[in-house]
Amino acid sequence: DQQVKQNSPSLSVQEGRISILNCDYTNSMFDYFLWYKKYPAEGPTFLISISSIKDKNEDGRFTVFLNKSAKHLSLHIVPSQPGDSAVYFCAARGMGYSSASKIIFGSGTRLSIRP
Amino acid sequence: DTGVSQDPRHKITKRGQNVTFRCDPISEHNRLYWYRQTLGQGPEFLTYFQNEAQLEKSRLLSDRFSAERPKGSFSTLEIQRTEQGDSAMYLCASSLTRGSSYNEQFFGPGTRLTVL
Numbered sequence: 715d716q717q718v719k720q721n722s723p724s725l726s727v728q729e730g731r732i733s734i735l736n737c738d739y740t741n742s743m744f745d746y747f748l749w750y751k752k753y754p755a756e757g758p759t760f761l762i763s764i765s766s767i768k769d770k771n772e773d774g775r776f777t778v779f780l781n782k783s784a785k786h787l788s789l790h791i792v793p794s795q796p797g798d799s800a801v802y803f804c805a806a807r808g809m810g811y812s813s814a815s816k817i818i819f820g821s822g823t824r825l826s827i828r829p
Numbered sequence: 830d831t832g833v834s835q836d837p838r839h840k841i842t843k844r845g846q847n848v849t850f851r852c853d854p855i856s857e858h859n860r861l862y863w864y865r866q867t868l869g870q871g872p873e874f875l876t877y878f879q880n881e882a883q884l885e886k887s888r889l890l891s892d893r894f895s896a897e898r899p900k901g902s903f904s905t906l907e908i909q910r911t912e913q914g915d916s917a918m919y920l921c922a923s924s925l926t927r928g929s930s931y932n933e934q935f936f937g938p939g940t941r942l943t944v945l
Contacts, residue, residue, distance in 0.1 A: 718871075723869075750936075755938065756938055757833070757920055757922070757936030757937050757938050757939055758872065758920075758936045759936070760933045760934065760935070763933075803871045803872075805871070815877060815884075815885065816862065816874035816877060816885065816887075817872075817874065817934065818874070819871030819872050819873070820871050821869060821870050821871050822869075822870075822871050
């Protein structure tokens with residue numbers, strides 16, 4: 715049972731434009747949602763998080779939006795830069811767990827920024 | 830380099846052999862996690878430690894898998910009698926425990942296991 719779903723395996727965006735990565739989840743007990751970025755031959759790197767009590771969190775070029783009624787979140791990157799080309803994982807943490815315990819990851823979206 | 834390190838980076842073994850991986854977390858981090866990632870999927874949680882105590886294990890962690898963190902610092906993950914289905918990237922992560930907010934998990938580069 716996939717509790718965190720990323721339905722787009724890949725996305726191509728022109729440099730300077732907005733990249734929008736989407737994620738759906740099924741478990742309403744998640745308390746934090748996260749985005750991780752992964753380059754080849756490296757482990758995932760934390761990008762941004764949002765608490766389930768918020769609907770938006772912004773950090774520089776990255777903004778995460780949470781729509782709890784739709785069980786949907788999205789990551790916006792603007793403007794997109796060549797260094798943003800990577801695999802992006804949506805992830806979530808369960809409310810019933812002790813703090814900083816396991817994360818459930820989606821299957822990832824490969825973002826390619828074209829010149 | 831003060832990040833999470835894993836050794837070896839690559840391991841090729843024959844089916845039925847035992848393998849052991851090591852993870853060195855960021856030194857002040859009290860939590861350590863193991864994940865497994867297969868092609869086209871995101872990392873899947875296997876187990877985690879708070880200091881030396883193993884607090885949670887996934888049902889993915891069959892009895893052929895064992896993890897230890899004897900002194901609350903580095904950790905080892907052993908797979909006995911490896912099977913071809915064990916081929917994957919094994920990722921280690923560490924974090925601090927601070928309040929109830931999200932405490933970032935820092936990932937190592939992973940150990941890629943290939944079982945022939």
